[in-house]
Amino acid sequence: xxxxxxxxxxxxVWIALVVYLLWLGHLGYSLLTVSVDLRSFWFWIHIAVQGxxxxxxxxxxxxxxxxTVSNNRKLNDFIGWIATLSFxxxxxxxxxxxxxxxxxxxxxxxxxxxxxxxxNVLLWWIRFIVHYTTWWQLVLMAVTFNVLLxxxxxxxxxSFWVVPxxxxxxxxxxxxTYIPHRRPHTEIMGIHRARTLPRNHWIAMLTCYFFGYHxxxxxxxxxxxxxxxxxxxxxxPTT
Numbered sequence: 001x002x003x004x005x006x007x008x009x010x011x012x013v014w015i016a017l018v019v020y021l022l023w024l025g026h027l028g029y030s031l032l033t034v035s036v037d038l039r040s041f042w043f044w045i046h047i048a049v050q051g052x053x054x055x056x057x058x059x060x061x062x063x064x065x066x067x068t069v070s071n072n073r074k075l076n077d078f079i080g081w082i083a084t085l086s087f088x089x090x091x092x093x094x095x096x097x098x099x100x101x102x103x104x105x106x107x108x109x110x111x112x113x114x115x116x117x118x119x120n121v122l123l124w125w126i127r128f129i130v131h132y133t134t135w136w137q138l139v140l141m142a143v144t145f146n147v148l149l150x151x152x153x154x155x156x157x158x159s160f161w162v163v164p165x166x167x168x169x170x171x172x173x174x175x176x177t178y179i180p181h182r183r184p185h186t187e188i189m190g191i192h193r194a195r196t197l198p199r200n201h202w203i204a205m206l207t208c209y210f211f212g213y214h215x216x217x218x219x220x221x222x223x224x225x226x227x228x229x230x231x232x233x234x235x236x237p238t239t
Contacts, residue, residue, distance in 0.1 A: 012069040012224050016060045016079050023053040023086070030160040031152050043159070047167070050160055054168025057087050059209045059225050065096040068224040088165050089140040090132065098132075103221060107181040107193035119183050125173050175207045180214035192218035201229045 030046045037043050063069050064080025077092070084090040098112040109116045112131060115124040148157055180194045189195060197204050197212035204210045210228040211217065220231050 010070070012063065012226075013075065013079065015224075015226055016063070016069050016083070019053070019056045019060050020083065020086070023050075023057045026050055026053055027160060031156055034160070036153070036155040036159050047159060047164055050164035051167030051171065054087060054164050055171045056209055057083050058168060058172055059211060061087065061090075061092065061095065062099070062211075063224050064092075065099050066221050066224075068222055087168070089137045089144075091134065091137070094134075095132070103218065106191075106218065107185060111181075113177050114181060121174065121178055121182075124178060124182075125170060128173050128177065129169065171208060172211075176211045176214065179212070190215070194218045196233070199232055201232075204229065204232075 026046070026049060030050060034043060034046050060069065061080045061083035064076050064083065067073065067076055069079050070076040080096075081092040084092045084095055102111050102113045105111045107114050113128065115127050118124060118127075145157060145162075148161075175197075180196070185193050192215060194215040194217075196215040197207070201210070204212050209225045211225060213228045213232050216228055216231050216233065217223070220228075223231055
């Protein structure tokens with residue numbers, strides 16, 4: 001384990017809690033107060049914000065897979081389990097197993113997050129979604145959707161829950177998988193076969209919670225997302 005992790009203390013837990021409460025709070029606020037109006041500018045803003053918060057929810061679960069949310073393993077895994085379950089009833093254990101393979105065999109045929117036969121972003125994204133979708137996950141989502149219909153309309157649930165989840169998934173995929181690992185693989189990408197975003201921390205945060213600093217993440221996987229900017233190599237080529 002990276003020794004620097006020891007200096008973070010409980011900061012990761014508090015940041016994870018803030019991300020989760022922002023996601024849950026904005027979801028509740030949108031469902032309870034925002035009208036479904038395709039002509040409204042703020043309607044689309046709320047969808048975009050919720051999609052961004054879905055991304056943060058998954059990034060929290062991702063950090064837990066690397067043990068960077070808490071030094072207490074049980075608390076760390078519990079937070080990761082809650083985050084991934086809330087995202088779309090994803091299996092934390094399955095995600096963690098596949099993510100370890102991704103780090104061990106990045107951008108290769110043994111990498112479950114890599115498309116070995118296509119560089120097309122949509123085909124790769126569809127394969128990415130199908131790979132992590134399970135029948136029990138679909139059943140739980142369907143049951144939850146129908147239970148929520150007791151209080152909210154179909155239009156509300158699709159607008160503020162379903163669509164943002166897909167937006168978050170696409171954002172994670174594009175900036176955390178596709179751009180960093182797509183072909184062609186060049187020699188400067190090294191053994192991790194990973195690119196990184198240019199050094200602009202605001203853009204990096206807005207695009208994917210610093211997860212676009214992907215080469216840095218592969219080199220230092222025990223650095224939590226909120227501290228990746230501090231190990232960003234400004235001299236590393238982005239392609």
